[in-house]
Amino acid sequence: MNKDILNIGDMKLESRIFIGSGKFPNNSLIPKIIESSQAQVMTVAVRRFDFTNPKENILSHIPKSVYIMPNTSGARDASEAIRIARIARATIKTNLIKIEVINDNKYLLPDNYQTARACEILSKENFKVFTYMNADLYAARDMQNAGAVAIMPLGAPIGTNKGLKTEEMVKILIEEIDTPIIIDAGLGKPSDACKCMEIGCSAIMINTSISSSPNPVLIAEAFKDAVNAGRKAFLAKIGTTSDRARASSPLTGFLYDK
Amino acid sequence: MTFYDVKQKYNGFNFEKYIGNISDEMIKNSIQKEILDSMDFLNLLSPKASNHIEQMAQKAHEISVKYFGKCILLYAPLYVSNFCINNCVYCAFSTINKIKREVLSFEEIEENCKIISSYGLRHILLVAGESNTKTPIEYLKKCVEILKNYFEGIDIEIYPLDESCYKALADSGVDGLTIYQETYNENLYKLLHTNGEKSNYRYRLETCERAGRANYRNLNVGALLGLNDFISDIFFTGIHAKYLQAKFQSAEIGISFPRLRPTVGTYQPKTLIPDKNLIQAICAIRLFINRININISTRESKKLRNNLIPLGITKMSAASSTEVGGYLKKGQSEGQFKVKDTSTVDKVKEMIYEKGYQPIMKDWIAL
Numbered sequence: 001m002n003k004d005i006l007n008i009g010d011m012k013l014e015s016r017i018f019i020g021s022g023k024f025p026n027n028s029l030i031p032k033i034i035e036s037s038q039a040q041v042m043t044v045a046v047r048r049f050d051f052t053n054p055k056e057n058i059l060s061h062i063p064k065s066v067y068i069m070p071n072t073s074g075a076r077d078a079s080e081a082i083r084i085a086r087i088a089r090a091t092i093k094t095n096l097i098k099i100e101v102i103n104d105n106k107y108l109l110p111d112n113y114q115t116a117r118a119c120e121i122l123s124k125e126n127f128k129v130f131t132y133m134n135a136d137l138y139a140a141r142d143m144q145n146a147g148a149v150a151i152m153p154l155g156a157p158i159g160t161n162k163g164l165k166t167e168e169m170v171k172i173l174i175e176e177i178d179t180p181i182i183i184d185a186g187l188g189k190p191s192d193a194c195k196c197m198e199i200g201c202s203a204i205m206i207n208t209s210i211s212s213s214p215n216p217v218l219i220a221e222a223f224k225d226a227v228n229a230g231r232k233a234f235l236a237k238i239g240t241t242s243d244r245a246r247a248s249s250p251l252t253g254f255l256y257d258k
Numbered sequence: 259m260t261f262y263d264v265k266q267k268y269n270g271f272n273f274e275k276y277i278g279n280i281s282d283e284m285i286k287n288s289i290q291k292e293i294l295d296s297m298d299f300l301n302l303l304s305p306k307a308s309n310h311i312e313q314m315a316q317k318a319h320e321i322s323v324k325y326f327g328k329c330i331l332l333y334a335p336l337y338v339s340n341f342c343i344n345n346c347v348y349c350a351f352s353t354i355n356k357i358k359r360e361v362l363s364f365e366e367i368e369e370n371c372k373i374i375s376s377y378g379l380r381h382i383l384l385v386a387g388e389s390n391t392k393t394p395i396e397y398l399k400k401c402v403e404i405l406k407n408y409f410e411g412i413d414i415e416i417y418p419l420d421e422s423c424y425k426a427l428a429d430s431g432v433d434g435l436t437i438y439q440e441t442y443n444e445n446l447y448k449l450l451h452t453n454g455e456k457s458n459y460r461y462r463l464e465t466c467e468r469a470g471r472a473n474y475r476n477l478n479v480g481a482l483l484g485l486n487d488f489i490s491d492i493f494f495t496g497i498h499a500k501y502l503q504a505k506f507q508s509a510e511i512g513i514s515f516p517r518l519r520p521t522v523g524t525y526q527p528k529t530l531i532p533d534k535n536l537i538q539a540i541c542a543i544r545l546f547i548n549r550i551n552i553n554i555s556t557r558e559s560k561k562l563r564n565n566l567i568p569l570g571i572t573k574m575s576a577a578s579s580t581e582v583g584g585y586l587k588k589g590q591s592e593g594q595f596k597v598k599d600t601s602t603v604d605k606v607k608e609m610i611y612e613k614g615y616q617p618i619m620k621d622w623i624a625l
Contacts, residue, residue: 023327025614047410050620053378056607074622076475076508083625104507106549159324212323 004231006202008180009096009128009149011067015040016197016227018182019220020207022048022073027061029216034063037220042066043098043205045073046088059092069130071098078117085122097122098130098152108158112139116146123147132184135169137176144179151179152205155196156186159208163192167199174200190219190226197230198238260467261501262460265442265494273300273490280304289313294546299496302542303489308534314541315569321548322570328615331573332606333381334374335415335555337582337594338362338401342387344454346440348485348518350594351387357592361392362583367401371408373585377577377603380620381411383436385594388417388456395423402430411622413476417455418465424472431624434476435469437462438516441486442494450485466498470506475622477502477509478553483531484518492539496546503547512551512573515539517558518595533562537569544570560599560609567613576606 006013018041019033034042042062049070050057062068070088075081078101085097099122101114110132116139119129123146131143135153143151153170156162164170165186173181180202187193193204206223213219277300285307288298301307302314339361342351350357362370374382382405386393398416405412413434414427424435441447444459451457466477479498481491495513503511517531540552553573554563563574579585580593601609607617 023323023329025328025616026611027616047621047623048618049623050380052375052380053619056378056617056619074475080625084623087623105510106503106507108549161324208324208327211327 004235006180008202009130011041011096013040013203014038015224016203016231017193017223018043018069018184018203018205019210020205021045021058021062023207023211024216025211027056027058030058030061031063032217033210033220034066036217037210037224039220039224040066041069043069043071046070046084046091047074049088049091067096068092068094069096069098070094071132072100072118073102075099075101075118076103077101077111078114078121081114081118082121085118085127086125089127095126095128096130097127098132100132110134110154112136112142115139116142119143119148120146130182135166135173137169137172140173140177140179144177148179150182150202151177152182152184154185155183155192156188158185160186161188161209161212162186163188164195167195170196170201171199190222193223194226194230194233197227198233200234203227260464261498262463264497264501265463268494268497273493276300277304277489280306282306282309285310286313289317289545296493296497296500296546299542299546300489300493302545303492303538307542308538311534311538311541314545315537318541318544318570319568321544322568322572325549326570326572329618330567330571330610330615331381331618331621332379332576332603333383333411333413333573334377334379334575334578334585334603335383335385335580336367336370336374336405337385337580337584338367339386339389339393340582340591340594341389341392343389343391344451344456346451346456348450348482350592355592358590360582360591361397364400364404366583366586367404370583370585371405374577375408378619379576379603380409381413381622382409383413383415383575384432385415386417388454390417393417395419395426398427399430402427402432406431406624410620410624413478418462419468421468421471424469424474428472428474433474433622434478434510434512435466435474436478436480436512436514437465437469438480438482438514439463439495439498440482442481442491442498443486446486463498466502467505470502470509474506474509476512476551477506478512478514478551480514480516482516482518483536484529486529488529488531488535488539492542496543499543499550500547503550510551511547511549512553513543514553514555516555536562537566540566540569540571556597556599557595558598560601563599564609564613567610567615574606574610576601577603 017039019039072081072084101111130150131148156165182203183196184205288301415436551572555575556578610617
């Protein structure tokens with residue numbers, strides 16, 4: 001069987017899990033979580049880059065084989081996101097950037113309009129832009145047209161572990177948007193991740209449900225297994241489900257009687 | 259409408275009567291809720307709720323880990339002046355107290371910055387006594403410009419300003435504001451602050467709103483615990499924080515629980531807030547406002563700070579000196595209050611790691 005490769009933002013990924021990094025109790029866990037999840041991409045808030053404190057600097061703990069994707073956490077509008085992205089590129093020499101623009105600190109919901117604006121400018125500057133967004137078709141189209149390499153709708157508000165609450169909207173995005181869809185935020189259980197993959201998402205991103213688990217390494221492995229299972233189910237094409245029993249004696253069978 | 263108007267609505271509210279009627283069922287119900295209203299918050303602050311403190315703590319822990327992870331941001335205060343025009347009886351910097359007064363020179367500020375940043379800290383709180391003649395806005399702007407060379411996050415705790423001055427300081431590099439109302443009880447406030455600009459209760463109460471309009475990232479409120487009765491001051495601090503969160507959505511709202519500490523002068527706190535009440539307050543605020551920073555300073559002991567971490571603390575000061583320029587010249591002037599946890603930054607970090615949490619030294623990038 002051919003390898004199932006995700007081509008995205010100049011990366012060729014065999015893994016379809018992206019790991020967030022903001023909430024771990026100890027950075028020394030990171031290599032173990034990378035290993036158990038088999039993730040190849042880790043997002044890191046630029047605000048946490050800390051070259052004066054090597055032990056606390058998350059960048060010192062990420063294995064070299066992993067792509068570091070900076071994010072613009074803390075940006076309140078497009079202009080702040082753009083400045084943070086430029087700092088990230090100047091600092092760690094990568095074109096990858098995940099735009100997070102959050103203007104509401106109560107629910108931490110992304111601002112789609114500001115995100116699309118930042119995406120347009122950063123894409124023109126050759127960034128490979130991943131956009132964290134509220135699942136909305138118009139905004140996703142704007143981001144795609146602005147040059148986003150992936151659209152990252154939230155499954156549920158960040159930190160809630162509530163699962164894929166935006167399922168119906170996400171299905172529309174998968175149907176209508178050519179850019180890969182990666183579910184970011186809100187997934188609580190491996191089965192949530194499996195579901196995302198079954199319906200056709202290209203990947204999922206996870207942080208809280210791993211970091212808040214008493215056994216982060218084991219749960220990371222469970223997410224890996226769930227994502228793989230969901231992806232295989234998607235590729236295999238799941239049989240359709242029905243609310244009704246399928247009659248073994250069709251009512252229109254007589255049309256074919258000889 | 260400002261928070262002053264919001265608070266006025268509670269003027270006819272009989273706290274004593276309401277609290278007297280709170281039942282265990284009401285408290286259990288408030289703990290179970292996903293979204294708590296102000297009366298749920300009050301239920302959790304009631305004396306009866308102290309019987310449910312373990313359930314509150316468990317839920318506060320769960321919410322905190324979900325929203326903030328196991329991370330504690332460290333910072334230190336830098337006192338640049340102890341000149342003050344106010345006569346707050348509970349404060350060492352009061353005009354009543356005959357203490358050595360000084361304002362740091364810019365060279366001294368630079369030297370203090372070098373020491374604090376050598377601890378690995380990247381966030382700083384600039385503190386000054388309330389005197390706009392000894393520490394005018396131009397002086398403070400220059401201070402911030404020096405601090406910017408050493409720190410990524412700069413908050414201020416100074417005398418209340420108007421919006422344009424907050425804007426000017428933000429343009430210089432200030433990210434956030436801490437200001438304590440001291441007490442939310444307007445009558446008591448007026449008794450405690452009889453002269454100077456601080457006697458204007460409403461102006462102080464609306465300070466965070468002026469900073470919010472100047473687009474500050476961090477707005478941190480608190481009452482000085484021990485001046486008034488615990489329940490009403492914590493209640494209004496929480497209502498204030500909730501109001502600010504709704505009004506300034508892009509700001510991170512924070513809350514501190516400073517308990518009165520021994521200082522020069524003869525003032526004795528009206529009430530001594532026991533640890534159990536402090537814990538109750540921390541848990542209640544976390545349940546009431548899930549997304550709020552909770553800050554514990556070195557006013558509290560090492561042991562208590564250590565035990566408070568899992569309850570929802572997100573920020574801690576470390577290696578603090580409350581003396582003017584106290585990192586360079588230790589023990590040469592009166593501190594604003596006596597520091598109880600004198601641990602070094604490395605020791606505080608060690609303690610946080612031992613608790614299964616991660617110290618965060620840098621959580622912003624100066625733009």
